[in-house]
Amino acid sequence: MTVETAAQVIDGKAFAAGLRGRIADAVPAFVAATGRAPGLAVVLVGDDPASAVYVGSKGKATVAAGMASFEHRLPATATQDEVEGLLARLNADDAVDGILLQLPLPGHLDEQAAVATIDPDKDVDGLTPVSAGRLALGIPGMVPCTPCGCLLLLQDRLGDLSGKDAIVVGRSILVGKPMGQLLLAANATVTMAHSRTKDLPALVRRADIVVAAVGRAEMVKGDWIKSGAIVIDVGINRLPPADGAVKGRLVGDVDYAEVAAVADAITPVPGGVGPMTIACLLRNTLVAAHRRAGLADPEGF
DSSP states (O other), X not given: OOXXXXXXXXXXXXXXXXXXXXXXHHHHHHHHHHSSOOEEEEEEESXXXXXXXXXXXXXXXXXXXXXXXXXXXXXXXOOHHHHHHHHHHHHHOTTOOEEEEOSSOOTTSOHHHHHHHSOGGGOTTOOSHHHHHHHHHTOSOOOOHHHHHHHHHHHHHHSOOTTOEEEEEOOOTTTHHHHHHHHHHTTOEEEEEOTTOTTHHHHHHTOSEEEEOSOOTTOBXXXXXXXXXXXXXXXXXXXXXXXXXXSOXXXXXXXXXXXXXXXXXXXXXXXXXXXXXXXXXXXXXXXXHHHHTTOOOOTTO
16 A cells, blocks of 8 residues: 655755755865865774765765865774874864764774864864854854754755744754754754653654654654654664565654655655765865855855
């Protein structure tokens, strides 16, 4: 039996392509003003296959946007001093405007201490304590890429978010907490919830905007959603393989078929929020480059 889909699909892949194009169009003006391209350095520690793929994708996207890409790889046996020493050298490198430390790190390393080594003005992943503090205080700084992408998709769909009732399901430092701060800054009324929230479906049912980032496959059901809500699904989970299949299918934190029958618009998984992350990494690098050069923020970003 097929399920009728009432919701419009929010095409993050197409939006991200447009954003990357606008970033590429803005780079030549920066080069003309400074004599150099914006530079993004990515640090990979160890040989995690998924991380290596992500790093490769980021490097290709950086070059395609006309920016300088610097890739640094350290062995899985690298010490804390070696990782932090490399980050310190990148902090001091004037050709580098953005630094991204690919996570997770090997288990013997202290991720928080390593991230805290990054110059906040080059923290294009928005993960340093200073970046988090700036976001909370409303001071200009770097915003984590995935929440930034979610906000851009929401603003593209709804325009002004003032007065909208929003709920964020998930409280991670990567997505949930900064997403709540961004929605507050956009004048939405925000509820922060998580897997242990009492009567979670009732809270979600009130919301005009639902951002699901809890890390549980298809947790948010159709009867949780108010008719006409906008649903942003940040989750990416792989289900167990069906009989005869090698891999299980990828799903989000939202039961797509059920929710799409109720919501006004929804991001798919894959192809929704995911493509926005690299596009916003490039956006953050462009903004960081302008600020470091003493230039006004580029318009439209």
